[in-house]
Amino acid sequence: MSTKPAGYRYRERPRLPDLAYKLAIFAASVVLLTYVLAPFAWLVSSSFQTEAEIVSVPPHWIPHEPTLENFEAIFFYDQEEVTYESRSKADPASGGYIPSTAKSLLPAMWNSFKVAIAVVILNLLVGVPAAYAMAKIRFKGRNASVYTILTTRVIPDIALVVPFFLVIKNLGLLDSLWALILTYLAITVPFTVFILVGYFESLPDDLDKAARIDGCSRFQTLTRVFLPLAVPSLVAVILFTFLTSWNEFLLALMFTQTQAAQTLPIIVASFTSDFTISFSFINAAGVVAVIPPVIVAIMFERYIVSGLTAGAVKG
């Protein structure tokens, strides 16, 4: 007995409370899973239902006759033209109608992807050197730049819409992907710098000194010493920036007008305001929009959580 650590007896719980504890944890987990997944499961389930089944009362929680027709309409759009005749054949009361804009979902997804990639690259290009300088170089104006970053981080996007709209209109950039790429920098760059500063700060100053003594320039110190060490925070930055751009709605709504520049959220939103479109089709569009972010979130959970905590708490 003497080999056991002190306090060992305290940890030894009687059997029954232990079981109760496990049951409580299990019950709480089930409640949490239901809260998070139930709405989501209903979205997915609805997307596999037929036009007739989606309007059953009470609803079918699990499709009785699952169908892929909604996804086919999105991914293989060699459907018959929607004409007055084919449209009026569909029953408007049951919403039995797949819109002709179904085929613009994939191009919109491609637009979203292009914008997100460009925003990620620009974020890294401007964010990494700035974060390194703010974290590791003592210079005049360092505090001022830190506060600029923090202040710009809280500017509400809705306050940017009006001035942006006029500027973009005057530059003739309305309805171009460039308008989105530029304006998304406002909502992503501050957070990027913020996360990276926090991470660079957590790396020892001695690394910086050693590299400088060994004759590295500031630029070499950054690229050869700090960048390889910063990979986890770079992953977090890439994920956040990508998701923010992919999901952004307000600015895209204001600055795009045609399929040339409309992103995925805009097309999906346009379905929801059209009462003639089948609910099951709208849900399928929703599923298509959430799949990439959900995969990213679950695969990179560790990076996201560490990035969010570093970005919000530690600084």
Next chain:
Amino acid sequence: MTRLLPARLADALARRFNYDTRSAMLFIAPVMTVLAVVAVFPIAYSLYLSFFKLKLTRPHRVPFVWFDNYIDLLGDGLFWSSVGRTVYFSVISVTAIAVLAMLIALLLNETFRGRRILSAILLIPWAIPTVANGLMWKWIYDSGYGALNGLLLQLGWIDKYLIWLGDPDKTIPLIANAFVWKEVPLATILILVTMKSIPADLYRAAKVDGANVMQRFVHITLPSLKPGFALVAIYETMMAIRHFDLFFILTEGGPGEASHVSAWHVYAETFRNLSFGTGSALAYMMAIVTFVLAYFIIRTLGRRI
């Protein structure tokens, strides 16, 4: 960099600043340029615009009107009722977010099998686009075929299908629910970090002193979570005040004016009335409120960097 500049300017810079300062300025220049163009300039420009009577329906006559836009807004009943709705929406959302996040954090703070999978799944609402979140809840709330009616009917809690979003009394709480569902994961992560930083010694000491679970929660956990709650409260209030997407997808400010919140007011003034002057004034007031709220966060975080 110095090589990219004219020789005389380079010399002057080299004499004025040491190597570290010069490289720091070079490293920071791109970010500051970007932020000046996409953040500082628009905010300044919107202040400037807010002094003009700028209507896109009348683009050639844009008189300078001093504070008329602000005075017009402050005298407008719709403005005040929209502020009231925003406050209502923010208060119920932030309260619900804080409580739910704390409960979930208490669960995830325990060690049990499947905890990691659970926290990964919890990220789903955070990750999905607001638009998808909006259409999902719009469909759940649907008064004809939605899941909420179906579920309540099958449980026997209602005997006929009810109207949800179309009922002015329920609109804002229902939108808040959709907002909360999406915001809870982030808040949970923030609270969980604070919870993990509570020294285990405190709990051990309290146990020795005979404190039970409830007493330990009230006297140790809750007070230690104060900074976490403060951060969540301020951050989520900022998010709730500016929130636009769900109002657009779910109700478009309706029914009637039941969900006409301040963020919707900015949109309606600017893009429906095409009145860019008052739109700017509104947006500017919103930015100022946000800055006041954020002051606390900026101060604490700024000191720590």
